[in-house]
Every structure is written in C-alpha cells, then in structure tokens.
Amino acid sequence: MIYARLTPLAQRLPANVPFVGPEAQERVLGRPFKARLGANENVFGPSPRAIAAMAETEMWKYGDSESVELRAALAELHGIAPENIIVGEGIDGLLGYLVRLLVGEGDAVVTSEGAYPTFNYHVTGFGGVLHRVPYRDDHEDPARLFAKAAEVDAKLVYLANPDNPMGTWHEGAALARALDDLPQGSLLLLDEAYIECAPEGTAPELSADDPRVIRMRTFSKAYGLAGARIGYAIAAPELITAFHKVRNHFGLNRAAQAGALAAVQDQSYLKEVQTKIAEARRRIAQIAEENGLSTLPSAANFVAVDCGRDGAFAKAVLDALVARGIFVRMPFAAPQNRCIRISCSTAEELDHFAAALPEALADARGA
Amino acid sequence: MIYARLTPLAQRLPANVPFVGPEAQERVLGRPFKARLGANENVFGPSPRAIAAMAETEMWKYGDSESVELRAALAELHGIAPENIIVGEGIDGLLGYLVRLLVGEGDAVVTSEGAYPTFNYHVTGFGGVLHRVPYRDDHEDPARLFAKAAEVDAKLVYLANPDNPMGTWHEGAALARALDDLPQGSLLLLDEAYIECAPEGTAPELSADDPRVIRMRTFSKAYGLAGARIGYAIAAPELITAFHKVRNHFGLNRAAQAGALAAVQDQSYLKEVQTKIAEARRRIAQIAEENGLSTLPSAANFVAVDCGRDGAFAKAVLDALVARGIFVRMPFAAPQNRCIRISCSTAEELDHFAAALPEALADARGA
Structure with missing residues (x-):
C-alpha cells in the first residue's frame, strides 16, 4: 500500500490545521458572520x-x-x-x-x-x-x-x-x-x-x-x-x-x-488606512470599557480585550460571540488566553460587536 | 555564520531555476516579445x-x-x-x-x-x-x-x-x-x-x-x-x-x-477555446510545412516542430526566433531536442512566427 511509503516524518505528522477559517466556521454555523473580526484582515481594503x-x-x-x-x-x-x-x-x-x-x-x-x-x-x-x-x-x-x-x-x-x-x-x-x-x-x-x-x-x-x-x-x-x-x-x-x-x-x-x-x-492611501485602524482600536477599547473590561495597548490592527478571568471564561465569551455571528479568535496559551482578540473593522461591524458583547458576557458569567 | 547552518541538503542544492520566464528574457533583450509562444500559456484567456x-x-x-x-x-x-x-x-x-x-x-x-x-x-x-x-x-x-x-x-x-x-x-x-x-x-x-x-x-x-x-x-x-x-x-x-x-x-x-x-x-466557453486551440495547432503545422519542416501530432496547446537536424541546429533556430522577438522554448534532451515547441496562439501572433521562421532557419543554416 502506497501510503505506507510516505516519509517517516510525513507518517507521523498530525493532520494539523493551524487555523479554522471563517468560511469553515460559517458552514458549521449555517449562516454568514455579521462581523468578521477574527482573522486580523483589513476590512478597509486595498488601495x-x-x-x-x-x-x-x-x-x-x-x-x-x-x-x-x-x-x-x-x-x-x-x-x-x-x-x-x-x-x-x-x-x-x-x-x-x-x-x-x-x-x-x-x-x-x-x-x-x-x-x-x-x-x-x-x-x-x-x-x-x-x-x-x-x-x-x-x-x-x-x-x-x-x-x-x-x-x-x-x-x-x-x-x-x-x-x-x-x-x-x-x-x-x-x-x-x-x-x-x-x-x-x-x-x-x-x-x-x-x-x-x-x-x-x-x-x-x-x-x-x-x-x-x-x-x-x-x-x-x-x-x-x-x-x-x-x-x-x-x-x-x-x-x-x-x-x-x-x-x-x-x-x-x-x-x-x-x-x-x-x-x-500609493502610500497616501496607506496613511488613510492607518488612521482608520487607529480609530477602530480606540473604538474597541471604548466598547470594552463600557462593559467593564480593559484592553491592552496595541500596535497592530486588532486589540486584545482582557475578559478579566481565566481562559475558560474568555473561551465562553468567544463562543457566545461566535454564536451571535461575531467571528473573533483568542490567544492559545495562559495567561494570555484570558483575552479575546478583536480585529479592527468598520463602525458598523464594531456596532454588531458592541451589541453582542454584553450578552456574551452575561452568557459566560451565567455558564 | 548562520548560512553555514542551512540543512546539509539545502547547502548542497544548486541555485536552480527550472525555467527562465519570458519577462526575464525580455529584460535581457531590452524589449517586449512580439509573440509569446514559449510557456504554453493560453492567449485566448479565461472565461x-x-x-x-x-x-x-x-x-x-x-x-x-x-x-x-x-x-x-x-x-x-x-x-x-x-x-x-x-x-x-x-x-x-x-x-x-x-x-x-x-x-x-x-x-x-x-x-x-x-x-x-x-x-x-x-x-x-x-x-x-x-x-x-x-x-x-x-x-x-x-x-x-x-x-x-x-x-x-x-x-x-x-x-x-x-x-x-x-x-x-x-x-x-x-x-x-x-x-x-x-x-x-x-x-x-x-x-x-x-x-x-x-x-x-x-x-x-x-x-x-x-x-x-x-x-x-x-x-x-x-x-x-x-x-x-x-x-x-x-x-x-x-x-x-x-x-x-x-x-x-x-x-x-x-x-x-x-x-x-x-x-x-462555463464549460461552453471551454469548448470554444478547445476549438481555437485545435485551429492554432493546424496553423502551426501549416507554417512548419511551408518551411519544409514536419510537426508532431499534438494533443496539447502547443506543437513540437521538428527542425530536421540535431539539437544544436534547433537551438540555433530558437535563438534566431528569440532575437526576432518570438518567445519559444524547446525540449531539453536528445533526440527530442531536434524540435522547437510552439504554443498555440492568435492568428496575429502566429503571423509573427510565420514571418520570422524562414529568416531564423536561414540564420541557423548559415551559422
């Protein structure tokens, strides 16, 4: 059987997937996400x-x-x-x-x-x-x-x-x-x-x-x-x-x-995007604050929101957000996994996040 | 020095390039090709x-x-x-x-x-x-x-x-x-x-x-x-x-x-392209014939033109075509390297090939 002839290394590798993509998650959910805030993409788009x-x-x-x-x-x-x-x-x-x-x-x-x-x-x-x-x-x-x-x-x-x-x-x-x-x-x-x-x-x-x-x-x-x-x-x-x-x-x-x-x-377009990203970072921090959560200062196109408890709690918040059509991801390792990671996005997508976060936190606290 | 730490395999690999692309050849020539007949691309384009x-x-x-x-x-x-x-x-x-x-x-x-x-x-x-x-x-x-x-x-x-x-x-x-x-x-x-x-x-x-x-x-x-x-x-x-x-x-x-x-x-578009490819194959065979050369029957989007002598002669024909702005490639190994390989293309590009081939053959014969 040919598959026994994979290299020894290939045989022992796990069927590993570094990330599950948002489309794959949407297929599981059965509907598209309302807000795509999980892959650190840039919704402001290219020049x-x-x-x-x-x-x-x-x-x-x-x-x-x-x-x-x-x-x-x-x-x-x-x-x-x-x-x-x-x-x-x-x-x-x-x-x-x-x-x-x-x-x-x-x-x-x-x-x-x-x-x-x-x-x-x-x-x-x-x-x-x-x-x-x-x-x-x-x-x-x-x-x-x-x-x-x-x-x-x-x-x-x-x-x-x-x-x-x-x-x-x-x-x-x-x-x-x-x-x-x-x-x-x-x-x-x-x-x-x-x-x-x-x-x-x-x-x-x-x-x-x-x-x-x-x-x-x-x-x-x-x-x-x-x-x-x-x-x-x-x-x-x-x-x-x-x-x-x-x-x-x-x-x-x-x-x-x-x-x-x-x-x-088109570096001038890049500057416009940098401004929008900075605005979105502030907005994410504001939404977190309104929910009694803190955020980490960020130099990237996303913000880590500290959910204030352990990884299991943050995971529950994340799951509740995903169930509400908000695609987000989170750190893998403790103690960073007390956070969820929110990609910068448009005011409209962040409004969806702002609407879903209080409910997600309530769900997670009740869980 | 870090480069001494490449894997033993990587160290011994040649700086290998399977193909030199047409853009790279154009940079050497100092001008664009008139006809791009060397990479088996499909000039008829996608649907x-x-x-x-x-x-x-x-x-x-x-x-x-x-x-x-x-x-x-x-x-x-x-x-x-x-x-x-x-x-x-x-x-x-x-x-x-x-x-x-x-x-x-x-x-x-x-x-x-x-x-x-x-x-x-x-x-x-x-x-x-x-x-x-x-x-x-x-x-x-x-x-x-x-x-x-x-x-x-x-x-x-x-x-x-x-x-x-x-x-x-x-x-x-x-x-x-x-x-x-x-x-x-x-x-x-x-x-x-x-x-x-x-x-x-x-x-x-x-x-x-x-x-x-x-x-x-x-x-x-x-x-x-x-x-x-x-x-x-x-x-x-x-x-x-x-x-x-x-x-x-x-x-x-x-x-x-x-x-x-x-x-x-869009399989109906594919059918149109298949027809155009078959026409171009016939045209290439005809051009070869007009120059006293034979071609191999082809089931691909290119035709091998038998230049009738050895690899050195076919290479001389190819070089003379390239010098005239006609991008073509040829087989690497004998006796197949008696041929040059002409990709299917538009009537206009094949006209350029038809115009250049007699001169290229004369060049190669004179060489």
Whole structure:
C-alpha cells in the first residue's frame, strides 16, 4: 500500500490545521458572520489603484518569476537593494521556505508560548523541535528567547513585533540592542506583519545585510490584500539567494504582484488606512470599557480585550460571540488566553460587536 | 555564520531555476516579445465569467482554506467525491507537496529523460534520486517507466499525458492497461495539465479511489488562468488527507478560487477555446510545412516542430526566433531536442512566427 511509503516524518505528522477559517466556521454555523473580526484582515481594503491593477492584469500569463518591478519598488521604499528582498506567497509561504532551508529533523527552534501557530506548523512539518518561552507582561520576551536559543543551540528564533495575538510591541531601538545577545548560529526571524500599524520607531534600524536577522512583511494587513497571498522578506543577499533553491519559482499570482506594486506606490492611501485602524482600536477599547473590561495597548490592527478571568471564561465569551455571528479568535496559551482578540473593522461591524458583547458576557458569567 | 547552518541538503542544492520566464528574457533583450509562444500559456484567456468573478472578489479577505465550493464543482464535473480532490497553488505547488510527502533523501523517483523540469526540481529539492528513461518514438514510455520503477524501487513515477514538451499522448485505455505493471509501492503521478486539449478517451477511466495513481489538473492551460496559480489533484481520500499535513492552508489566492469556480461552471466557453486551440495547432503545422519542416501530432496547446537536424541546429533556430522577438522554448534532451515547441496562439501572433521562421532557419543554416 502506497501510503505506507510516505516519509517517516510525513507518517507521523498530525493532520494539523493551524487555523479554522471563517468560511469553515460559517458552514458549521449555517449562516454568514455579521462581523468578521477574527482573522486580523483589513476590512478597509486595498488601495483603489491596487484593485484597478489587479483587474487589468492579463491572467492568462504566468507571473514574473523574479518579481522585478515589485522588488524594485520595495527596495526604493526601504532604501535597500532588490537583492535584499524575496517576494513570496504571503508570510506563511515564506515561513515554510525559510524553515525548510534551515530546519531538519531534530533541529531546535525557539518561539514564544502562544505565538504564531502557522510558524509552529512549518517547524513541526520539517521535523524541527520547538522550544517555547513564556510571554513577560503580555510582551514577547527577547532576552528570554535569545537565552533559550543559546541553551538549545537554536537555528531559528521567532519574534513578532508587534506581537500577535496580544498587539504589544517593543521599540525598535530596544530590539536592536537585545540582538547583541542573540547567539551566533541562531537566525532571528522578525515577523513584522503588523509593522505598518505600529508607532514610528517600532521597526529596528538594522542593515538589510545584517546576517543575524530576516524580517518578514506582508500585504495582508495594513495593505488590505490578505486574499492575494503576497508578502516579502528582507535579509542579506546570501540568505535571499538560498530561497531560490527551494521556492516555487512561478508560484505568485500575477494579479497579486500587480496589486502589491500599486499598493506600495500609493502610500497616501496607506496613511488613510492607518488612521482608520487607529480609530477602530480606540473604538474597541471604548466598547470594552463600557462593559467593564480593559484592553491592552496595541500596535497592530486588532486589540486584545482582557475578559478579566481565566481562559475558560474568555473561551465562553468567544463562543457566545461566535454564536451571535461575531467571528473573533483568542490567544492559545495562559495567561494570555484570558483575552479575546478583536480585529479592527468598520463602525458598523464594531456596532454588531458592541451589541453582542454584553450578552456574551452575561452568557459566560451565567455558564 | 548562520548560512553555514542551512540543512546539509539545502547547502548542497544548486541555485536552480527550472525555467527562465519570458519577462526575464525580455529584460535581457531590452524589449517586449512580439509573440509569446514559449510557456504554453493560453492567449485566448479565461472565461469572461471567470474574469468577472475575480474582479468582484473582496481581496481583503483570506481565501477559503478548504476550497469547498470549488471542490464541490470539480467533484460534480468529474462525478467523484470532494474528498478525492485537493486544490493547490497550481500543479507546480501540488508537485512540491506530493514530493515532500513521499520522497526523502536517497529515495528513488522515475521520470522520462527530458520531461517536466519543475517536477525534477522538487525531487532534487527534497533529496530524491531521479532515474530517467528515454522516450520511445517521441512518446513517454509507460512500460519502460514502470520497469525502471520496479528496478529501483521507486516511490513515485512521473508521467504526463498528453506529454510536454512533445505533445504526444497515449489513449486512456492503453494507459489503464499499462498500470497493471506498475510495481506495488510505486505511486503513478499522472500529470494531465493538457488533458482538456486532448481527444476524447485520452484520460484513463480509473476510480478516483485507485490507490496506484494521483492525477493532476490545472487551470493554467485550457482554462486560461496561468497567472492565477491554481490547480488540483484527484486521488484516494487517504492520500488527499496527507496533503493537509504539509500544505499552506491559506495559500490560495481568493480571486483565483473564485475565477476557477466560474471557469468550471462555463464549460461552453471551454469548448470554444478547445476549438481555437485545435485551429492554432493546424496553423502551426501549416507554417512548419511551408518551411519544409514536419510537426508532431499534438494533443496539447502547443506543437513540437521538428527542425530536421540535431539539437544544436534547433537551438540555433530558437535563438534566431528569440532575437526576432518570438518567445519559444524547446525540449531539453536528445533526440527530442531536434524540435522547437510552439504554443498555440492568435492568428496575429502566429503571423509573427510565420514571418520570422524562414529568416531564423536561414540564420541557423548559415551559422
């Protein structure tokens, strides 16, 4: 039987799903969600120029396997060289390639307990061994991450700044200093998916050629193109080149490339979206406050609402919200799982959340 | 230095590029091609319904990670169950997942000398060992492929029907009979990328649950959606399930899913395209004949033109065409590399080819 011939690693992998998508949840519910506040998507959407560029794309043609125009625009935006940039199928796709390049069976990888599950999925998928350190005051803890990396001789250390699912962040300067303690032989994977939502100074000022770090960015969040599946990484050319050994060279959707290029070239639209995201964060905090709940300061396009008790209670609140057609998610690990995570959205969707939250809390308290 | 910590496999992989794309070639040429006849794209393009569906897609949302609607439509089209279908980022993406599931370092894989390089790229990329058998009369040779698989205990055997780059094909009934000689423990990967361009009866009638075979289909060819990067595989549910262990669950572009769904639902448009492809094949054969060249019968959206001498001569013809702004490709291996491969296209693009070919032949003969 052929399935007995899967690789030993593939045989022992669980049928793992990092996330259940909102459509899958809607099929279970039997109706669409009223508010889609769970996947940190950006309801404000992409630049109209990006929409036009995608619509004009001739989809019978394969995309440019080298993403030359997009890489040139990104290089200009960041003041770096195109050789420092690899474009890929979202951060998720790039994470898979990076893990494949570095992590073999039994290799150590360090992350935070409760951090991005899709990263963990890739590490497990290539046979790596995950070592997790706890958050510190709801922040990822670079000092502890790097100390653990030294202890276990980690090939890769994952750190999201701003953090998901808490929305907390470190100042770039502090992160740059903390890097001094990254052990030689460990690569820092700095996931900056939410960086465009963060205050000035959150991104550390590092040379793109710094061999200690690879940074990942995406068009899925502030740029509003989650459905396009396109993101990029910034690193030293030597590491960027290694991606070409394993990546799916013609894997990028042609319209996604055109849309991302147009989005990069419309920074004034991005500013408008940043303002809307900041407004939505304030509104979420206000709704929480009206219900006697506190929120965590956030530098991302979502807010962690502290439900004030344990994980079971927060889960009950979440379930009650989902039952009322409000799609939200929550942190996986204690004590962060005392929170639920609310994505920024329109006033109308947040009105639905505001209407449902008191009932959900009452349900959870009564449960 | 971190790059010394790439996995041993990643360190030894070449910086391999299965294909140089037409955009990359245009950058070298310094001007756009007049005719894009090299990548087996479909210039007739996707169904207008697919174009409309893509344009209407809300790109701020992630795609459905389970592709439920598309799988349902494909299941109906083929009279099989959705559990027999996995949708992925084109056949290229699905090839990568399948190889990853089955092929570890040193595992044997069988293909034809000169067959699809992207498959070879994935096999090498996961450390597999390729065994190649020659074509027989410009056809892939199932008997020899399966005999080699038995000899080397291959986990995977690659066979494209219709074949790329020659365009030749086997009748489905003959392939189904040949399968009796596939060794136990070998999985046949039947690449049917061009099947919608082939005569009735080219696809073997096999149960979708047949554990010996996985079939791959794409929206890049007859459906005209190469830029969307979407394809699917048909296999027994046990094998389909294994893909969920390694695939990028949210890797599909949302518009690509919507476009593919609309394309499947517009089979009458597909029929129009099939007619245009057949016309273009005849036109290519006619152009070749006017130049004293013969062509191979083709069941694909391209035609192999026999340049009548050796590989060096065909390469000279190809170079002379490219220099005249006609993008074409050619087979990699002898004796198939006596041919150049011309993708079906519009009358206008084929006029450019017709104008350039006599000069290109004269150049090559003079060289």
